[in-house]
Amino acid sequence: MRIAVASGKGGTGKTLVATSLAISLAEQKKPVQLLDCDVEEPNAHIFLKNKPNAEETVFLPIPQVDYGLCQYCGKCAEVCQFNAIALMKRTLVIFPDVCHSCGGCWHLCPADALKPVAREVGTVEMGQSDPIKLVSGRLKLGTHISPPVVKAVREKEDPASIIIIDGPPGSSCPVMTAVAGTDYCILVTEPTPFGLNDLVLAVEMLRVLGVPCGVVINRDVPGQDIIDRYCEMQGLPVLMRIPLQTQIARAYAKGIPLVESDPTWRAKFLELYQRVAGEVVS
Amino acid sequence: MKELTIISGKGGTGKTSILGAFATLAGKSVICDCDVDAANLHILLQPNIKETHDFYGEKKAEIVPELCTNCGKCEELCQFQAIQQGQINPYACEGCAVCYHVCPAGAVNIKPHLSGQWYISETKWGPMVHAKLGIAQGNSGLLVNMVRKKAREIAREQSLPLIISDGPPGIGCPVISSLAGTDMALIVTEPTVSGIHDLERIVKVAAGFGCVSAVCINKYNLDEYNCRYIEDLAERLQVPVIGRIPYDLTVTEAVLQGIPVTTLGKGDAQGPIQELWQQVGNLLGVR
Numbered sequence: 335m336r337i338a339v340a341s342g343k344g345g346t347g348k349t350l351v352a353t354s355l356a357i358s359l360a361e362q363k364k365p366v367q368l369l370d371c372d373v374e375e376p377n378a379h380i381f382l383k384n385k386p387n388a389e390e391t392v393f394l395p396i397p398q399v400d401y402g403l404c405q406y407c408g409k410c411a412e413v414c415q416f417n418a419i420a421l422m423k424r425t426l427v428i429f430p431d432v433c434h435s436c437g438g439c440w441h442l443c444p445a446d447a448l449k450p451v452a453r454e455v456g457t458v459e460m461g462q463s464d465p466i467k468l469v470s471g472r473l474k475l476g477t478h479i480s481p482p483v484v485k486a487v488r489e490k491e492d493p494a495s496i497i498i499i500d501g502p503p504g505s506s507c508p509v510m511t512a513v514a515g516t517d518y519c520i521l522v523t524e525p526t527p528f529g530l531n532d533l534v535l536a537v538e539m540l541r542v543l544g545v546p547c548g549v550v551i552n553r554d555v556p557g558q559d560i561i562d563r564y565c566e567m568q569g570l571p572v573l574m575r576i577p578l579q580t581q582i583a584r585a586y587a588k589g590i591p592l593v594e595s596d597p598t599w600r601a602k603f604l605e606l607y608q609r610v611a612g613e614v615v616s
Numbered sequence: 617m618k619e620l621t622i623i624s625g626k627g628g629t630g631k632t633s634i635l636g637a638f639a640t641l642a643g644k645s646v647i648c649d650c651d652v653d654a655a656n657l658h659i660l661l662q663p664n665i666k667e668t669h670d671f672y673g674e675k676k677a678e679i680v681p682e683l684c685t686n687c688g689k690c691e692e693l694c695q696f697q698a699i700q701q702g703q704i705n706p707y708a709c710e711g712c713a714v715c716y717h718v719c720p721a722g723a724v725n726i727k728p729h730l731s732g733q734w735y736i737s738e739t740k741w742g743p744m745v746h747a748k749l750g751i752a753q754g755n756s757g758l759l760v761n762m763v764r765k766k767a768r769e770i771a772r773e774q775s776l777p778l779i780i781s782d783g784p785p786g787i788g789c790p791v792i793s794s795l796a797g798t799d800m801a802l803i804v805t806e807p808t809v810s811g812i813h814d815l816e817r818i819v820k821v822a823a824g825f826g827c828v829s830a831v832c833i834n835k836y837n838l839d840e841y842n843c844r845y846i847e848d849l850a851e852r853l854q855v856p857v858i859g860r861i862p863y864d865l866t867v868t869e870a871v872l873q874g875i876p877v878t879t880l881g882k883g884d885a886q887g888p889i890q891e892l893w894q895q896v897g898n899l900l901g902v903r
């Protein structure tokens with residue numbers, strides 16, 4: 335079972351839901367793996383107090399020129415769709431930040447003067463905060479293209495576990511990489527026009543990807559039913575509500591998972607899991 | 617002409633609410649929403665759309681089935697697994713054109729792809745440039761560039777002294793596009809361990825652009841210990857903390873009403889937001 339936790343916008347409580355769900359399942363002696371795919375700002379390890387015990391570097395290939403072979407024909411610059419390589423007089427300038435590692439230049443260079451070399455774009459950290467296996471990706475500062483790091487985290491998926499994916503915010507490429515191919519996506523939102531606006535975008539994206547989804551309303555206020563009305567219209571289940579309470583916000587601020595600051599939430603998160611599992615089967 | 621961009625590292629820190637308030641305090645300026653993935657500023661400023669433009673930011677490959685000989689060459693060389701059994705998945709295709717160049721049968725076309733729309737609008741507080749990235753489209757950085765370019769053109773045409781931009785969360789490509797060439801980055805954070813954790817990364821990213829940076833702590837009284845921690849951290853990173861805004865439910869009330877919090881005329885956040893704006897003005901040198 336692969337469950338993604340996402341939200342159109344950041345700061346809605348995605349990590350709160352993902353970590354509390356993982357902890358509640360782990361306490362039931364279920365094997366749980368939490369993948370922190372919010373590689374621009376990975377935060378799940380803070381809540382799990384996880385010390386990584388292994389780290390791998392994520393590399394992407396970028397071109398390197400062998401001037402002994404280059405004929406200064408300019409073909410590489412011509413084929414590059416991203417202006418990542420330029421021929422200036424008798425020098426080839428390569429801009430790694432905009433290179434998409436498509437391989438066009440080194441496949442098409444007529445003189446075989448280019449070869450791919452590895453460039454570090456991020457890291458994947460693995461840790462066991464018993465009994466949760468945590469895998470976190472971290473985009474290297476100064477690099478901007480995060481989907482390859484998200485992919486590297488997802489390559490660590492362990493099919494024997496319940497896999498919970500804490501996704502990045504937004505609804506474009508990094509999120510799509512994080513949720514594609516999952517069995518279900520829990521969307522966390524808040525009952526404001528901001529929350530609704532971003533939820534609509536996330537739901538549309540998930541429909542394109544063919545991933546079924548349901549909604550958790552965070553900072554819920556009775557009577558503020560803007561999200562409920564949308565869910566009803568769209569036939570989306572409201573899976574859980576987390577009320578707007580200062581003590582919840584304060585515990586979150588201190589980095590304490592909800593199920594630890596208030597253990598009565600454990601049963602509710604297990605129920606959330608059961609509902610999701612039921613939705614996946616049906 | 618000066619440009620202020622509000623960024624946050626982590627999302628949901630109240631960036632958009634603060635920018636909406638600034639729009640009402642700044643005097644006529646160009647307002648710009650660079651969070652094209654999940655634009656929200658229009659909810660507060662209720663822009664009246666004057667112009668809608670299609671955005672063809674990316675290219676995508678297309679295979680002409682009549683010409684394709686199923687040799688498999690394109691599939692083998694596509695680095696993005698976008699071609700499977702002679703079919704191109706447009707969501708995976710990055711438009712690199714490798715398939716086009718290697719196809720021996722000339723069966724591949726590379727076509728511009730409609731990936732979103734951008735708008736020029738009027739608000740009560742000045743012209744606004746904003747955009748909507750299409751569903752499940754990539755490369756929002758290019759759309760951000762477009763929005764900022766238009767904002768600068770409008771500022772020049774109408775001789776407006778200031779552009780204020782709502783940036784996207786994170787540190788990835790749309791953030792980079794939002795910061796390039798801006799005069800000041802205002803980093804909005806909150807006193808949570810996640811906020812602390814993200815601050816250092818976003819400060820370093822902003823520093824790479826050589827603009828003036830400053831920090832504002834939103835909901836500072838949620839956790840006074842973490843708030844002091846952020847102040848110390850900011851000092852170590854050599855960025856000034858120029859504002860502390862209290863946790864105030866009227867900020868949410870304003871969002872619910874679809875208005876900037878400053879026009880609500882009540883709540884504890886009002887005074888501190890106005891002071892913050894003064895500080896921003898001083899640092900930007902616009903008054």
Ligand code: SF4
Pocket residue numbers: 399403404405406407408409410411421426442443444445446447448
């Ligand atoms: S395509 Fe090859 S030979 Fe031509 S300029 Fe580029 S590196 Fe040199």
Ligand code: SF4
Pocket residue numbers: 396397413414415416417418419432433434435436437438439440712
């Ligand atoms: S690998 Fe692709 S994107 Fe990078 S320089 Fe070569 S052609 Fe350009």
Ligand code: SF4
Pocket residue numbers: 436676677693694695696697698699704708709710711712713714715716
């Ligand atoms: S343009 Fe590039 S990414 Fe798209 S299908 Fe062709 S090789 Fe793959």
Ligand code: SF4
Pocket residue numbers: 679683684685686687688689690691702718719720721722723724
């Ligand atoms: S390389 Fe050209 S001919 Fe070969 S499978 Fe691809 S599109 Fe068809």
